[in-house]
Amino acid sequence: MTIEEIKTEILKTESKIVLLSHKNPDGDTIGSALALYHLFSNLNIDTTMIVPNDFPDFLKWMPGADRFIVATKEEKLAHQSINNATLIFFIDFNNYDRINHIEHIVKKNNAPKILIDHHPNPEYFFDFSLSGVTVSSTAELIYSFISHLGYSNKINKSIAESLFTGIMTDTGCFSHNSSKPETFETVAKLLHTGIDKNKIYNNLYNNFSENRMRLLGYALYEKMIVLSQYHTAFFSLSEKELQKFNFQLGDEEGMVNYLLSIKNIIFAVIILEKKNYVKLSFRSKGFFPANYIAKRYFHGGGHLNAAGGKSYKSLSETITKLQTILKDDQALQKYF
Structure with missing residues (x-):
């Protein structure tokens, strides 16, 4: 599939998109999924986010975090959403063993499967792959994906907060895998939306028990x-x-x-x-x-x-x- 074909699939009236995050979710997979969720929802597209198991409380402050279906808690709803999906995104993981017990349901659905991920050694069952191991985070790739769709002008504060969270957490506050100018150029564009970097940092790192x-x-x-x-x-x-x-x-x-x-x-x-x-x-x-x-x-x-x-x-x-x-x-x- 090409970007143009993906955009066509997304914008179909009958589209039902499922955004899958990996087991033991971290800030990158949660932030990246939320960014796409806000974008597609703003385009009035039926979109569902699913995680195999629950994620930490310090990530639940993000707008929309309460809309994730946690498969271990809502198995029937998760299976139903996957069965009905017309487009499935794999976000921040690149093989089936990262989604545990919902793997068999995903495999049964023949809908196009889209990979957006920055981990090495991806499996080759995807219809479209945006993958780069030298990129700081999947969130940075999501920003690029949104831009290639032609929707960079639709990146609002909720999307920007989500992407900034993904980049910040996956680079350890920019302490590793973050030496490329493109990473900071992306961050600069996110900051231009008016997000509060200090608030995000406090919610993530000054919020422990x-x-x-x-x-x-x-x-x-x-x-x-x-x-x-x-x-x-x-x-x-x-x-x-x-x-x-x-x-x-x-x-x-x-x-x-x-x-x-x-x-x-x-x-x-x-x-x-x-x-x-x-x-x-x-x-x-x-x-x-x-x-x-x-x-x-x-x-x-x-x-x-x-x-x-x-x-x-x-x-x-x-x-x-x-x-x-x-x-x-x-x-x-x-x-x-």
């Missing part, structure tokens, strides 16, 4: 391990420890960056014990390939400097595995 701050302090003081020979720092938290601090969805957001701020540390990991698996979040500096470790060893993936994965071993076995990888993987030794 007291329990979350105490958990962070505990993790850094009691649980942090520094492996200076590998320029690596990590901490792990058991399910019991998380419960002690009344852990809530999204409480881990940004914690790994504290480890990366240590002098001479180029690789940081947080390891959280969940009910049926162990979650790992990776961050790195420079050319250290966080996504290589995530993909090769931990059923995950992501970007060079920001990635995630899972382990189905115990918490202690996962920690041992990570340390063994750093010690034995020959491809990593040049970084140490």
Whole structure:
């Protein structure tokens, strides 16, 4: 499909658009979906947003965030919306395993499928793909997509807030994957709409609970391990420890960056014990390939400097595995 053909599909009277976000949604997938939702709704197009599971409270301040269908809570409505869709957007993910239990419903629908994403190694089942791994965020690609549709003049404050949120969160407040002028040119155009950058920052980063701050302090003081020979720092938290601090969805957001701020540390990991698996979040500096470790060893993936994965071993076995990888993987030794 071409941009012109997509625009024709969007503007058809009978169009029913579904915007899919990935599981464990972050600011980029939520902000990007909301931006398209506001655009299409303003064009009087029937548009539905679906997330496989719920997203953190610090993202729920954005206009329209309450209109997401959370598939784990409203499964029947999610399935019905997908079955009726005439156009399906995959936003900030590029393979089916990122939408969990709604995958089979999406596969059954033969409607055109549109990919807008900036992660590596996309699957090839899309009718149109706007993909670029060197772009800061999917939100930046959404801005480009809207412009190519000829609707840049329709970017209002709600759309701009959503896109700014996506870019800011996925670059760690412009600390990584944000060195291209095009990113800041896009941000400048968003600021020209009159959005309040300070309000957005406060809603995202100055909005945590007291329990979350105490958990962070505990993790850094009691649980942090520094492996200076590998320029690596990590901490792990058991399910019991998380419960002690009344852990809530999204409480881990940004914690790994504290480890990366240590002098001479180029690789940081947080390891959280969940009910049926162990979650790992990776961050790195420079050319250290966080996504290589995530993909090769931990059923995950992501970007060079920001990635995630899972382990189905115990918490202690996962920690041992990570340390063994750093010690034995020959491809990593040049970084140490």
